[in-house]
Amino acid sequence: MSNDVDAFVERVLRDTRAVGLCLAICEGLEVKAIGTYGFSNLELSVRTNRATVYKIGSISKHIIAIGILRLVRDGLLNLDEVISAYDRRFPSGWARISVRHLLTHTAGLRRDPHASDFFSSRSISDVVLDRSNSDLLFLPGDEWAYSNLGYYVLAHLIQIVSAVSFRKFFETRIFSPLGLLSTRTTSVYDLIPHRANSYYQSGAGVMNAGDHIAFRPSGAFVSNIEDLVVWDRLLWMPELNFGAATEEMGRPVTLSDGRAKHYGFGWYIADTNSQRFLHHGGGLWGFRTYYIRCLSTKLSVIVLANYKDIDVRKVAAELLEQLFPEAAAGLSRAVGPGNFSD
Helix, strand or coil, X not given: CCHHXXXXXXXXXXXXXXXXXXXXXXXXXXXXXXXXXXXXXXXXXXXXXXXXXXXXHHHHHHHHHHHHHHHHHCCCCCCCCEHHHCCCCCCHHHCCCEHHHHHCCCCCCCCCCCCCCCCCCCCHHHHHXXXXXXXXXXXXXXXXXXXXXXXXXXXXXXXXXXXXXXHHHHHHHHHCCCCCCCCEECCCCCCCCCECCCEEEECCEEEECCCCCCCCHHHCEEEEHHHHHHHHHHHCCHHHCCCHHHHHCCCCEECCCCCEECECCCCEEEECCCCEEEEEEEEECCEEEEEEEECCXXXXXXXXXXXXXXXXXXXXXXXXXHHCHHHHCCHHHHHCCCCCCC
Protein backbone atom coordinates (compact mmCIF):
# COMPACT_ATOMS: atom_id res chain seq x y z
CA MET A 1 0.00 0.00 0.00
CA SER A 2 1.35 3.44 -0.86
CA ASN A 3 2.38 5.82 1.89
CA ASP A 4 -0.36 8.25 0.82
CA VAL A 5 -3.07 5.61 1.19
CA ASP A 6 -1.67 4.40 4.50
CA ALA A 7 -1.61 7.95 5.83
CA PHE A 8 -5.20 8.56 4.63
CA VAL A 9 -6.55 5.39 6.27
CA GLU A 10 -4.63 5.91 9.49
CA ARG A 11 -6.09 9.41 9.70
CA VAL A 12 -9.61 8.02 9.17
CA LEU A 13 -9.10 5.44 11.90
CA ARG A 14 -7.77 8.07 14.27
CA ASP A 15 -10.57 10.55 13.57
CA THR A 16 -13.37 7.99 13.82
CA ARG A 17 -11.79 5.81 16.53
CA ALA A 18 -12.47 2.87 14.24
CA VAL A 19 -11.17 -0.47 15.46
CA GLY A 20 -10.08 -2.17 12.26
CA LEU A 21 -10.32 -1.99 8.49
CA CYS A 22 -9.29 -3.91 5.38
CA LEU A 23 -9.32 -2.46 1.89
CA ALA A 24 -8.37 -3.39 -1.63
CA ILE A 25 -7.86 -1.30 -4.76
CA CYS A 26 -8.08 -3.16 -8.05
CA GLU A 27 -7.76 -2.20 -11.71
CA GLY A 28 -9.18 -4.86 -14.00
CA LEU A 29 -7.42 -8.13 -13.25
CA GLU A 30 -4.60 -6.40 -11.37
CA VAL A 31 -4.59 -5.87 -7.63
CA LYS A 32 -3.11 -2.43 -7.11
CA ALA A 33 -3.03 -2.58 -3.32
CA ILE A 34 -4.35 -4.39 -0.26
CA GLY A 35 -4.17 -2.79 3.16
CA THR A 36 -5.03 -4.06 6.65
CA TYR A 37 -5.27 -1.77 9.67
CA GLY A 38 -6.12 -1.96 13.34
CA PHE A 39 -7.63 -4.91 15.15
CA SER A 40 -10.09 -7.69 14.40
CA ASN A 41 -10.43 -8.43 18.13
CA LEU A 42 -9.60 -5.81 20.71
CA GLU A 43 -9.94 -8.03 23.77
CA LEU A 44 -7.47 -10.58 22.44
CA SER A 45 -5.28 -7.95 20.73
CA VAL A 46 -5.61 -9.72 17.37
CA ARG A 47 -4.52 -7.46 14.54
CA THR A 48 -6.45 -7.31 11.29
CA ASN A 49 -4.91 -9.23 8.37
CA ARG A 50 -5.85 -10.36 4.89
CA ALA A 51 -7.62 -13.45 6.24
CA THR A 52 -9.88 -11.50 8.64
CA VAL A 53 -13.51 -12.43 7.97
CA TYR A 54 -16.24 -9.78 8.11
CA LYS A 55 -20.00 -9.81 7.73
CA ILE A 56 -20.41 -8.04 4.41
CA GLY A 57 -24.09 -7.14 4.83
CA SER A 58 -25.92 -5.92 1.74
CA ILE A 59 -22.90 -6.32 -0.50
CA SER A 60 -24.35 -9.85 -0.46
CA LYS A 61 -27.24 -8.72 -2.64
CA HIS A 62 -25.32 -8.71 -5.93
CA ILE A 63 -23.92 -12.15 -5.04
CA ILE A 64 -27.46 -13.44 -4.55
CA ALA A 65 -28.27 -11.90 -7.94
CA ILE A 66 -25.41 -13.92 -9.45
CA GLY A 67 -26.95 -17.03 -7.91
CA ILE A 68 -30.30 -16.17 -9.49
CA LEU A 69 -28.64 -15.64 -12.88
CA ARG A 70 -26.97 -19.04 -12.58
CA LEU A 71 -30.43 -20.59 -12.18
CA VAL A 72 -31.72 -18.51 -15.11
CA ARG A 73 -28.85 -19.82 -17.25
CA ASP A 74 -29.70 -23.37 -16.18
CA GLY A 75 -33.32 -22.90 -17.23
CA LEU A 76 -34.73 -23.16 -13.72
CA LEU A 77 -35.83 -19.54 -13.39
CA ASN A 78 -37.08 -16.82 -15.73
CA LEU A 79 -36.50 -13.19 -14.76
CA ASP A 80 -39.91 -12.09 -16.03
CA GLU A 81 -41.91 -15.02 -14.67
CA VAL A 82 -44.16 -14.33 -11.70
CA ILE A 83 -42.87 -15.90 -8.52
CA SER A 84 -46.13 -17.78 -7.88
CA ALA A 85 -45.16 -19.99 -10.83
CA TYR A 86 -42.45 -21.46 -8.59
CA ASP A 87 -44.35 -21.61 -5.31
CA ARG A 88 -48.13 -21.36 -5.06
CA ARG A 89 -47.95 -20.67 -1.33
CA PHE A 90 -47.08 -17.00 -1.85
CA PRO A 91 -49.83 -14.52 -0.82
CA SER A 92 -52.41 -13.92 -3.53
CA GLY A 93 -51.58 -10.20 -3.42
CA TRP A 94 -48.10 -11.03 -4.76
CA ALA A 95 -49.51 -12.52 -7.96
CA ARG A 96 -47.92 -9.86 -10.21
CA ILE A 97 -44.46 -9.92 -8.63
CA SER A 98 -41.74 -11.25 -10.95
CA VAL A 99 -38.19 -12.36 -10.20
CA ARG A 100 -36.95 -9.15 -11.83
CA HIS A 101 -39.09 -7.04 -9.50
CA LEU A 102 -37.42 -8.67 -6.50
CA LEU A 103 -33.89 -8.10 -7.82
CA THR A 104 -34.54 -4.42 -8.51
CA HIS A 105 -36.59 -3.50 -5.40
CA THR A 106 -39.66 -2.76 -7.50
CA ALA A 107 -41.92 -5.52 -6.14
CA GLY A 108 -43.75 -3.28 -3.66
CA LEU A 109 -42.66 -5.34 -0.66
CA ARG A 110 -41.98 -3.73 2.72
CA ARG A 111 -38.41 -2.92 3.68
CA ASP A 112 -37.96 -5.65 6.32
CA PRO A 113 -39.96 -8.76 7.13
CA HIS A 114 -42.58 -8.10 9.78
CA ALA A 115 -41.97 -11.60 11.08
CA SER A 116 -38.20 -11.17 11.34
CA ASP A 117 -36.49 -10.88 14.72
CA PHE A 118 -32.72 -10.50 15.18
CA PHE A 119 -32.90 -12.70 18.28
CA SER A 120 -35.01 -15.57 17.03
CA SER A 121 -34.21 -18.33 14.59
CA ARG A 122 -36.76 -19.01 11.84
CA SER A 123 -36.28 -20.62 8.48
CA ILE A 124 -36.18 -18.46 5.35
CA SER A 125 -39.43 -20.02 4.14
CA ASP A 126 -41.23 -19.45 7.45
CA VAL A 127 -40.39 -15.75 7.35
CA VAL A 128 -41.23 -15.31 3.66
CA LEU A 129 -44.57 -17.13 3.83
CA ASP A 130 -45.74 -15.40 7.02
CA ARG A 131 -48.98 -13.63 6.05
CA SER A 132 -48.02 -10.53 8.04
CA ASN A 133 -45.70 -9.63 5.14
CA SER A 134 -48.33 -9.86 2.41
CA ASP A 135 -49.43 -6.22 2.06
CA LEU A 136 -47.82 -4.27 -0.78
CA LEU A 137 -46.65 -0.66 -0.70
CA PHE A 138 -47.47 -0.24 -4.41
CA LEU A 139 -48.22 -2.34 -7.48
CA PRO A 140 -45.17 -4.25 -8.74
CA GLY A 141 -43.15 -2.15 -11.17
CA ASP A 142 -44.87 1.14 -10.35
CA GLU A 143 -42.31 2.49 -7.86
CA TRP A 144 -38.96 1.72 -6.25
CA ALA A 145 -38.48 0.99 -2.54
CA TYR A 146 -35.47 -0.74 -1.01
CA SER A 147 -36.60 -4.10 0.33
CA ASN A 148 -34.60 -6.59 2.33
CA LEU A 149 -37.72 -8.76 2.32
CA GLY A 150 -37.42 -9.04 -1.47
CA TYR A 151 -34.04 -10.72 -1.06
CA TYR A 152 -35.50 -13.12 1.50
CA VAL A 153 -37.96 -14.11 -1.22
CA LEU A 154 -35.12 -14.58 -3.72
CA ALA A 155 -33.35 -16.83 -1.20
CA HIS A 156 -36.55 -18.83 -0.83
CA LEU A 157 -36.83 -19.19 -4.61
CA ILE A 158 -33.22 -20.41 -4.81
CA GLN A 159 -34.05 -23.16 -2.34
CA ILE A 160 -37.28 -24.11 -4.12
CA VAL A 161 -35.90 -24.42 -7.64
CA SER A 162 -32.46 -25.82 -6.75
CA ALA A 163 -33.90 -28.31 -4.24
CA VAL A 164 -31.02 -27.66 -1.81
CA SER A 165 -30.55 -25.25 1.09
CA PHE A 166 -29.51 -21.68 0.43
CA ARG A 167 -26.21 -22.36 2.17
CA LYS A 168 -25.47 -25.51 0.18
CA PHE A 169 -26.41 -23.88 -3.12
CA PHE A 170 -23.86 -21.09 -2.73
CA GLU A 171 -21.22 -23.34 -1.20
CA THR A 172 -21.38 -25.98 -3.95
CA ARG A 173 -22.45 -23.94 -6.99
CA ILE A 174 -20.67 -20.62 -6.49
CA PHE A 175 -18.05 -20.32 -3.75
CA SER A 176 -16.19 -23.64 -3.76
CA PRO A 177 -15.92 -23.96 -7.57
CA LEU A 178 -14.51 -20.42 -7.74
CA GLY A 179 -12.01 -21.01 -4.95
CA LEU A 180 -13.64 -18.62 -2.48
CA LEU A 181 -12.75 -20.67 0.58
CA SER A 182 -13.47 -18.03 3.24
CA THR A 183 -16.81 -16.84 1.82
CA ARG A 184 -19.92 -18.51 3.23
CA THR A 185 -23.28 -17.84 4.83
CA THR A 186 -23.28 -16.14 8.21
CA SER A 187 -23.70 -18.21 11.36
CA VAL A 188 -23.61 -17.52 15.07
CA TYR A 189 -22.80 -21.09 15.99
CA ASP A 190 -20.37 -22.39 13.36
CA LEU A 191 -16.65 -22.00 13.85
CA ILE A 192 -15.48 -19.46 11.27
CA PRO A 193 -11.68 -19.08 11.17
CA HIS A 194 -10.37 -15.52 11.50
CA ARG A 195 -13.82 -14.12 12.28
CA ALA A 196 -13.69 -10.45 13.37
CA ASN A 197 -15.63 -9.09 16.31
CA SER A 198 -17.58 -5.88 15.74
CA TYR A 199 -17.73 -2.70 17.80
CA TYR A 200 -19.47 0.64 18.21
CA GLN A 201 -18.75 3.96 19.88
CA SER A 202 -20.33 4.65 23.26
CA GLY A 203 -19.39 7.98 24.77
CA ALA A 204 -15.62 8.09 25.01
CA GLY A 205 -15.24 4.33 24.76
CA VAL A 206 -15.70 1.41 22.40
CA MET A 207 -18.20 -1.37 23.11
CA ASN A 208 -18.71 -4.87 21.75
CA ALA A 209 -21.58 -4.86 19.27
CA GLY A 210 -22.40 -8.48 20.08
CA ASP A 211 -24.22 -10.66 17.56
CA HIS A 212 -27.69 -11.84 16.61
CA ILE A 213 -29.15 -15.29 16.09
CA ALA A 214 -31.34 -14.75 13.04
CA PHE A 215 -30.02 -15.54 9.57
CA ARG A 216 -30.89 -12.65 7.26
CA PRO A 217 -30.55 -13.48 3.54
CA SER A 218 -30.51 -9.76 2.76
CA GLY A 219 -27.04 -9.70 4.34
CA ALA A 220 -26.28 -13.35 3.80
CA PHE A 221 -22.52 -13.74 3.64
CA VAL A 222 -19.21 -13.34 5.41
CA SER A 223 -15.97 -12.94 3.51
CA ASN A 224 -12.47 -11.50 3.67
CA ILE A 225 -10.48 -9.09 1.53
CA GLU A 226 -8.55 -11.89 -0.19
CA ASP A 227 -11.72 -13.63 -1.41
CA LEU A 228 -13.37 -10.37 -2.48
CA VAL A 229 -10.34 -9.45 -4.58
CA VAL A 230 -10.72 -12.81 -6.35
CA TRP A 231 -14.45 -12.17 -6.72
CA ASP A 232 -13.84 -8.72 -8.20
CA ARG A 233 -11.52 -10.23 -10.79
CA LEU A 234 -14.08 -12.91 -11.64
CA LEU A 235 -16.78 -10.31 -12.22
CA TRP A 236 -14.75 -9.09 -15.21
CA MET A 237 -14.18 -12.63 -16.54
CA PRO A 238 -16.28 -15.24 -18.39
CA GLU A 239 -16.63 -17.46 -15.28
CA LEU A 240 -19.55 -15.35 -14.10
CA ASN A 241 -20.82 -14.30 -17.52
CA PHE A 242 -24.37 -15.50 -17.96
CA GLY A 243 -25.11 -13.57 -21.13
CA ALA A 244 -27.32 -10.52 -21.57
CA ALA A 245 -28.83 -10.86 -18.10
CA THR A 246 -25.46 -10.13 -16.52
CA GLU A 247 -25.31 -6.79 -18.33
CA GLU A 248 -28.65 -5.88 -16.74
CA MET A 249 -27.04 -6.00 -13.31
CA GLY A 250 -25.55 -2.59 -14.06
CA ARG A 251 -28.51 -1.11 -15.94
CA PRO A 252 -31.04 1.20 -14.20
CA VAL A 253 -34.45 -0.40 -13.78
CA THR A 254 -37.32 1.15 -15.74
CA LEU A 255 -40.62 1.62 -13.91
CA SER A 256 -44.06 1.09 -15.44
CA ASP A 257 -44.40 4.76 -16.44
CA GLY A 258 -40.96 4.86 -18.09
CA ARG A 259 -39.03 6.48 -15.24
CA ALA A 260 -35.58 5.08 -14.51
CA LYS A 261 -34.31 4.32 -11.03
CA HIS A 262 -30.59 3.93 -10.45
CA TYR A 263 -30.60 0.36 -9.21
CA GLY A 264 -29.87 -2.82 -11.13
CA PHE A 265 -29.55 -6.36 -9.82
CA GLY A 266 -28.09 -5.93 -6.34
CA TRP A 267 -26.19 -2.75 -7.27
CA TYR A 268 -26.84 0.95 -6.94
CA ILE A 269 -25.82 2.78 -10.12
CA ALA A 270 -24.09 6.17 -10.11
CA ASP A 271 -23.27 8.18 -13.22
CA THR A 272 -20.67 10.95 -13.25
CA ASN A 273 -19.97 13.09 -16.30
CA SER A 274 -17.91 10.38 -17.94
CA GLN A 275 -18.21 7.14 -15.96
CA ARG A 276 -20.74 4.66 -14.64
CA PHE A 277 -20.14 3.16 -11.21
CA LEU A 278 -21.81 0.24 -9.48
CA HIS A 279 -21.76 0.48 -5.73
CA HIS A 280 -23.34 -0.89 -2.58
CA GLY A 281 -22.90 -0.61 1.15
CA GLY A 282 -23.44 -3.21 3.82
CA GLY A 283 -24.37 -2.68 7.43
CA LEU A 284 -25.05 -5.74 9.56
CA TRP A 285 -24.92 -5.23 13.31
CA GLY A 286 -21.53 -3.55 14.00
CA PHE A 287 -20.00 -4.18 10.56
CA ARG A 288 -19.76 -1.59 7.79
CA THR A 289 -18.68 -2.44 4.24
CA TYR A 290 -18.59 -0.73 0.85
CA TYR A 291 -17.83 -1.84 -2.70
CA ILE A 292 -17.48 0.48 -5.72
CA ARG A 293 -16.74 -0.65 -9.29
CA CYS A 294 -16.24 1.53 -12.40
CA LEU A 295 -17.56 -0.22 -15.51
CA SER A 296 -15.41 1.56 -18.09
CA THR A 297 -12.04 1.79 -16.35
CA LYS A 298 -12.51 -1.41 -14.29
CA LEU A 299 -11.40 0.32 -11.13
CA SER A 300 -12.68 -1.13 -7.85
CA VAL A 301 -12.38 -0.29 -4.19
CA ILE A 302 -13.54 -2.64 -1.43
CA VAL A 303 -13.63 -1.52 2.21
CA LEU A 304 -14.44 -3.81 5.15
CA ALA A 305 -14.70 -2.50 8.72
CA ASN A 306 -15.74 -4.00 12.05
CA TYR A 307 -16.87 -0.69 13.52
CA LYS A 308 -20.38 0.75 13.24
CA ASP A 309 -19.43 4.43 13.39
CA ILE A 310 -17.30 4.81 10.27
CA ASP A 311 -18.41 6.11 6.87
CA VAL A 312 -16.87 3.44 4.67
CA ARG A 313 -18.64 4.88 1.61
CA LYS A 314 -16.69 8.08 2.09
CA VAL A 315 -13.45 6.13 2.53
CA ALA A 316 -14.00 4.17 -0.70
CA ALA A 317 -15.08 7.16 -2.81
CA GLU A 318 -12.32 9.47 -1.55
CA LEU A 319 -9.66 6.84 -2.18
CA LEU A 320 -10.79 6.47 -5.79
CA GLU A 321 -10.91 10.24 -6.25
CA GLN A 322 -7.43 10.69 -4.80
CA LEU A 323 -5.75 7.85 -6.68
CA PHE A 324 -7.62 8.15 -10.00
CA PRO A 325 -8.89 11.74 -10.14
CA GLU A 326 -9.71 11.73 -13.83
CA ALA A 327 -11.76 8.52 -13.71
CA ALA A 328 -13.45 9.22 -10.37
CA ALA A 329 -14.16 12.95 -10.61
CA GLY A 330 -17.46 13.73 -8.90
CA LEU A 331 -17.86 10.19 -7.50
CA SER A 332 -18.55 11.20 -3.88
CA ARG A 333 -21.42 13.39 -5.00
CA ALA A 334 -22.76 10.79 -7.43
CA VAL A 335 -22.91 7.86 -5.02
CA GLY A 336 -24.54 9.93 -2.27
CA PRO A 337 -24.76 8.72 1.31
CA GLY A 338 -25.13 5.06 0.37
CA ASN A 339 -27.23 2.37 2.03
CA PHE A 340 -25.95 0.49 5.05
CA SER A 341 -28.89 -1.77 5.78
CA ASP A 342 -28.49 -5.49 5.39
